[in-house]
Amino acid sequence: MTNFYETDRAVSEYLLFHYGDPEEILDHGTGPLDALDYPKRCITELAPVEELKKLGRTLRGLDLGCAVGRSAFEMSVFMDEVIGIDYSYRFAEAAERLKTDQVISYQVRVEGEIIRELEAQRKPEWNPERVKFYQGDAQHLGEAVTGFDLVLMANLIDRLSDPAVAVSDVMSRVNQGGYIIITSPYTWLEEYTPRDKWLGGFLSEESEEKSTFEGLKEIMETDFDLAHRKNLPFMIREHSRKFQWSVAEGTVWKKR
Numbered sequence: 581m582t583n584f585y586e587t588d589r590a591v592s593e594y595l596l597f598h599y600g601d602p603e604e605i606l607d608h609g610t611g612p613l614d615a616l617d618y619p620k621r622c623i624t625e626l627a628p629v630e631e632l633k634k635l636g637r638t639l640r641g642l643d644l645g646c647a648v649g650r651s652a653f654e655m656s657v658f659m660d661e662v663i664g665i666d667y668s669y670r671f672a673e674a675a676e677r678l679k680t681d682q683v684i685s686y687q688v689r690v691e692g693e694i695i696r697e698l699e700a701q702r703k704p705e706w707n708p709e710r711v712k713f714y715q716g717d718a719q720h721l722g723e724a725v726t727g728f729d730l731v732l733m734a735n736l737i738d739r740l741s742d743p744a745v746a747v748s749d750v751m752s753r754v755n756q757g758g759y760i761i762i763t764s765p766y767t768w769l770e771e772y773t774p775r776d777k778w779l780g781g782f783l784s785e786e787s788e789e790k791s792t793f794e795g796l797k798e799i800m801e802t803d804f805d806l807a808h809r810k811n812l813p814f815m816i817r818e819h820s821r822k823f824q825w826s827v828a829e830g831t832v833w834k835k836r
């Protein structure tokens with residue numbers, strides 16, 4: 581089966597999702613403005629920047645499942661080194677191209693076969709020299725991928741075959757006093773995650789509802805404390821008149 585995240589359609593939709601201006605995404609002048617700029621808001625609304633600065637050390641960040649890179653660039657505003665890793669070669673390549681070329685062109689669907697040419701631009705407040713993008717697997721990270729003060733897993737956990745193992749593994753790669761931000765709409769699908777590996781979204785053996793937040797908490801609380809919890813709407817445009825609107829839950833965890 582083709583990996584959706586390697587397709588032309590995914591590259592185009594994610595470049596618009598990460599870098600599109602409001603008028604490029606909502607070109608009929610109507611729509612939920614508070615759902616825009618999600619990859620930026622995952623950092624600006626959730627990263628504990630002042631707490632991180634107080635650590636008084638070289639700050640290292642990891643954006644796991646970084647797609648085309650926006651959140652990693654936002655992390656580079658206040659982190660000293662940032663690594664973006666995505667399983668999709670084409671996503672990591674697009675992110676790296678924006679880093680080196682400053683501007684990249686891409687096409688979005690307007691309706692039917694009609695397309696529009698757009699440009700994604702690097703923003704002056706980012707520090708691209710601090711960011712590196714790699715193709716890689718969140719479930720098989722190398723030993724050297726470690727020692728982070730801030731890790732973002734945005735809309736990733738419900739795309740993994742064993743999220744509990746992946747989250748536990750990432751926890752071990754965070755420095756004491758560091759943070760993990762996990763955002764997700766908790767869209768569990770057997771296509772990505774076998775039913776017995778879902779973190780929540782099912783009835784327990786006692787017929788009680790188990791939420792993904794509860795499942796996450798059980799894993800995280802072994803080593804981390806919950807610092808913040810917030811709803812984050814986001815929207816992915818399919819074409820000029822069709823969108824996927826979702827509400828992710830963002831949780832921020834601090835390592836003891």
Ligand SMILES: C[S@@+](CC[C@H](N)C(=O)[O-])C[C@H]1O[C@@H](n2cnc3c(N)ncnc32)[C@H](O)[C@@H]1O
Pocket residue numbers: 585597619644645646647648665666667668671716717718719733734735736739740
């Ligand atoms: C729903 S997208 C979210 C992307 C990005 N974080 C965002 O919020 O826009 C899921 C991303 O996870 C990536 N992904 C899926 N499985 C992965 C894995 N095992 N390791 C690394 N990335 C993975 C996909 O290629 C895709 O970019």
